[in-house]
Amino acid sequence: MSNRIITISREFGSGGRTIGRKAAAELGLPCYDAELIGKLEEATGLSGEYIAERGEYASHGSWLASAFSDRDHNGHSVQDDLWCVQRRVILELAKNGPCVIVGRCADYILRDAADCLNVFIYSDMEQRAKRIVKQYGVRDESPEKRLREKDRRRAAYYQFYTGMKWGVVQNYHAALNSGALGIDTCAEMIALLYDRKFCER
């Protein structure tokens, strides 16, 4: 039987990472997010910064430009290599045992390889803006502009590598508004959903 994995897809600034970590702690499962970046550093020799940025986001500029930038004459890019390694590492993690994986298209990568509970975490612009200013400080660009740009680039990345639209609720088992419900309630709900979906059969 394939392993039971929670995948967390999230809007930037929605606290999805913290929620994943809390849900994992509640269930006694490992949570892969920063750890995943470490594994990818080892496997690719790329910097953690590059992996954090280009393992989930299309590059700046227009969608078309971002999809085809940095490609060699075979139409291949470093970002494609990263995608392949990322895919392999996520598939291996899922084989090792139940866990929580945050971001990195794990919902798509594991669709036929694990028994997944796929959750989408989102929040309104105001709450996300507050959160990123608190977490990453003030920048020249307004937090709202930074968020819109991040959303656009994450959606473009997801669409390019999975062929699916990012953040469409029908792709998930549940979607939770972290700004309205709170981080702790979201983590509690995910742990409960995991329990109901997997442990009571």
Place this chain on the structure above:
Amino acid sequence: MSNRIITISREFGSGGRTIGRKAAAELGLPCYDAELIGKLEEATGLSGEYIAERGEYASHGSWLASAFSDRDHNGHSVQDDLWCVQRRVILELAKNGPCVIVGRCADYILRDAADCLNVFIYSDMEQRAKRIVKQYGVRDESPEKRLREKDRRRAAYYQFYTGMKWGVVQNYHAALNSGALGIDTCAEMIALLYDRKFCER
């Protein structure tokens, strides 16, 4: 303080009505769905069948046609009258006490008038198709075609009267996939979210 209301928006065939009823029973709250139709029959003199159909769905045909059909020379339609009465009845219900209201744009109508927990219930096409065949029987049109038509008309109705896009997750506090999670788990989650959102403050 305004009352605490659960609004359930749902895809046709997702079991949202049953989920609303179960969550309400768990919380000891009244649930308004068919009851609402009864109240609207009394208030408008329109038939229950007309209310069930035209209080949530644009008429058949194209969006533009549906938005402007059946209008008198002032651009006013029976459907607009129904919308106004429906709005008034829902506002009154929300004043009377905590409750669950299924459908009928209650999420939008109560946005400034009550303390709402807005939930969206959805499911994949296959599960919904099974459910409507079981519930309403086989028709000439395939269940998938019926569902697509219902989705389209419900979205058009919602957009026409609220100016907002129907089923976009950002408009809700939570969205639950009833096909994947099961009717009982969804009802349990809603009762728990209500508890966490309102009863632990």
